[in-house]
Amino acid sequence: MKTILTQPSAGPVINALRALGYNARTAIADIVDNSIDAKASEIDMNFDYNDGNGYIEIKDNGSGMNIEEIQIAMSIGSKDPRHKRKNKELGRFGMGLKTAAFSLGKRLSVLSKQGNYIVERCWDLDHVSDTNNWELYTNIPEEVKVLMSDINNPSGTIVFIDKLDRFMRAGESPILPESFNKKIERIYKHTSFVFHNILSGEISMRINGNAVEPWDPFLTTHDFTNPLRPRVLKDTSGLINVSTYILPHASYLNQTEYRNAGGIKGWNDHQGFYIYRENRLLHFGNWLDLFPKDQASQLARVRIDITNKSDEIWQVDIKKSTVNPPDFIKNQLKAIAKEAREISKQVFYFRTQSNSGDTTIRSNVNTWQQENVENGTAFKLNRSHPLLQKIMKNTSDENLKDLKMFLKLVELGSPANIVIVPKVEEELMQPITDSDKELISQLAGMYTQLVDSDDSNELINIILMTPSMERFNRFTIKTVLEERNYVKST
Ligand SMILES: Nc1ncnc2c1ncn2[C@@H]1O[C@H](COP(=O)(O)OP(=O)(O)OP(=O)(O)O)[C@@H](O)[C@H]1O
Ligand SMILES: [Mg+2]
Incomplete structure (x- = not known):
């Protein structure tokens, strides 16, 4: 078959790459991944408003790059995603550095040091658009250099992004400093979440000088968190570990613990699967379309650990934020989720804490109980509630009858018990028990x-x-x- 070489046009391609759908949080996480892959133990992220012409600097003390490596690093598609990656490596597509940076701003400067050698490269999308050519600057412009910090460690890398048209609308009407700071706050929370396992180890991170503390969504150290039996699933790439946690009922948490455990999105949006790839969180906050989110399942959080060998069959995306596991795995996850949601419901409604010592007192003070009925479950008032018992004891027989009738009406009228049924045609006797x-x-x-x-x-x-x-x-x-x-x- 005859072919004709058809080169992509630099300007449009590079601009299309800007619209992959990163947000500032996922973009920063993708750049931090590279520092972790470079074995950095310290990662500093700095965001400077700079009078509306802000910049972002991510600096690490990792292995750094030599001249060949930085040249490859700055290429679009620097590595083939089909190639096997090292154990525990977070990179996959050879794109993240560029696509993440360009989703924030138009200029990406990288400075890297290995011993006595310092190398640098710079992409300026204004220049790429003007020339419509993949022209990479071999030097970082002076106006950028004066803003960059030094690499004081024996090796390390600085990723510097400015012309932040996307991150802060630099160049037109920049966002206000307060909004800029709010964005940094959100990035802080996201970083402490996505990298919480990594931050609990040897690696430390700072954002504008503040140490990033890990945020554990599973409350693993809380006495009343209930970890269910871990499961191991198997796909063609290896083993997948699944650990289910049922978080404590709100009444077992103090105010700070409760607020903290609600995370960045609130309790309801933190239920579901948490998918980790090499200990780094990829995706969270739903049941992967297997179940809808509901209030009573909000205590169930299910951790799934995959390795980078699963990337292809789990369809990990460039932004490292979505996955789509194969159907046979989904079926097994569905069974695990079903159990987790059921237990969450029990704890949510009745505070039955399987590992707590005082369940009898606790469940006695519940005002409601769940009961199995013919077509599902119904809610009944807890007749043995101590207060109700006391009232009933002190009530005359005549009034007791009315009280019981009233309790019955309250039960029948509970929104949880109301079942919408189609009206049956008038003038026909219906079956009735x-x-x-x-x-x-x-x-x-x-x-x-x-x-x-x-x-x-x-x-x-x-x-x-x-x-x-x-x-x-x-x-x-x-x-x-x-x-x-x-x-x-x-
Ligand atoms: N901070 C860094 N320190 C050392 N090397 C780096 C650093 N950042 C990037 N690199 C090099 O640049 C390469 C390209 O990075 P890039 O993020 O574009 O792709 P990737 O990490 O290989 O894959 P992915 O697209 O999945 O992130 C990396 O594979 C790595 O070799
Ligand atoms: Mg990367």
């Missing part, structure tokens, strides 16, 4: 005492409006009331 007949009869007894009216239609209307009675049509209610002599048959 004896206990429902008894309930209708009790309601009729109560309403005839409360409402001063002989009108049987009004009595039927009130019963129809009572929660849970919407299941029945007028004819059925009327027939039951006639059977029990509350209304005369017509």
Whole structure:
């Protein structure tokens, strides 16, 4: 077959690469990945507003690069993603440094040191657009150099990004210093989350001089966190470890612990799978489309650990922020998630803390209990609540009957118990159980005492409006009331 060589046009390609969908947090994390791969033990991130012409500097004391390495590093697609990577290496696509930097600003300068040698390169997208050529500067412009810090360690690298049109709208109307600072705050939280395992080890990071403290989403050190039995799954690339944590019920956390555990997005959006690749968090905050998020599952957080060998079958993306595991793994994860969500529900509603010492007192003070009924579960008021017990003990028999009836109505009216059922055609007797007949009869007894009216239609209307009675049509209610002599048959 005949072919014709068709070179991509530099300007449009490089501008398209800017729109891969990074946000500032994922972009910074991608650049930090490189410092970790270079075996740095210290990583300093500095963000300077600089009067609206701000810059970002990420400096490490890693292995640095020589002249060949920096030239390759600055190439778009510097390594083939299909090639095997070293054990534990975070890089995959040979793109991150460039794509992440360009999502923040238009100029990327890299300075690297190995012993006595210092090497440098600089991409300026204004120049690439002007010339429509892949022209890389071999030197960093003087105006940038004066802003860059020195590398005082024997080796290390500085990644410097300015012309921050994307990060802070530099060049047009820059964002205000307060918004700039808010962004840095969000980057701090994201960094302490994404790298929390790495930060608990030998590596330290600072953002504008502040040490980044690890944030553990699983509250592993809390006494009342419940780690379930770990599982090991297997795909064609190797083993996948899955550890499920059920976080403590809010009543077991103090205010600071509760706020902290809510993380950057709040409790509800922190439920679900947490996918780590080589100990670095890739993705979190949902059930991978296997289940929707719901309030009662918010205590379940499931950690999944993959290695860089799984990249292809898990479809890890360039931004290192999404994955798509193969279907057979998804099926196994679904079963694990189902169990985790079920236990979360138990703890969420009833504070049953399987590893706590005082469950009896705790569960006794719950106002609600869950009970299995024919078509699922229903919520019942806890009749053994100490306060209710006391009230019932001190109530006369006559009033006790009313109180019990009222509790019944509260249960029937609980939003959690209301089941929407289609209306059944009028004038047909519906199937009805004896206990429902008894309930209708009790309601009729109560309403005839409360409402001063002989009108049987009004009595039927009130019963129809009572929660849970919407299941029945007028004819059925009327027939039951006639059977029990509350209304005369017509
Ligand atoms: N801070 C650094 N110290 C030493 N080498 C670096 C540093 N940053 C980048 N490099 C070199 O530049 C190369 C290209 O980095 P880049 O982030 O573009 O791709 P990658 O890390 O190989 O893969 P990915 O696109 O998945 O991040 C790296 O493989 C590494 O060799
Ligand atoms: Mg990288």
